Amino acid sequence: MGAGRLRMEGGRMAILMTAEKFIETVKEVQRSKTVYMWGTYGQVLTNALIDYKANQYKNHNTPARVARHKKLVGQGYSAWDCVGLIKGILWGWTPGKNPPYGANKVPDTGSDGMYKNYCTHQSTDFSKIIPGCVVWVTGHIGVYIGGGLVV
DSSP: EOOOOOOOSSTTTSSSOOOHHHHHHHHHHHHEEEEEEOOOOOEEEEEHHHHHHHTTTTTTTTTHHHHHHTTTTTOOOEEOOOOHHHHHHTTTTTTOOOOTGGGOOOOOOOHHHHHHHHHHEESSSSGGOTTEEEEEEETTTEEEEEEEEEE
């Protein structure tokens, strides 16, 4: 497992928001109605989105998951996956609206690509981890929000 700080724009830090605002928004997402769906980044949960992602990622969005997700449509849920949490926030997520895909020059990349290509100060020493750092294992990524907690 590793941790690192995000950087964008070819190695230069593009200031989209402060770490504090980023963590505040991560917590806002955490408090809202969310459902985990592979390939999503904070979009409003709709039948069309569920069908699209089920067709796009058949191995992850199984018929059983599709059925569970469809029961939540119209109840104010947004759909996220792990790296989608980071991208959706940096793309400009606001509650109840679809984030603009690819906004703010933040690349669309998977969890491994996010960590390997866009994180600096990578380390496996968590004794000095600071809120806002990402925490990564192959195929999965999260955000350290402080107090020993990762979202």
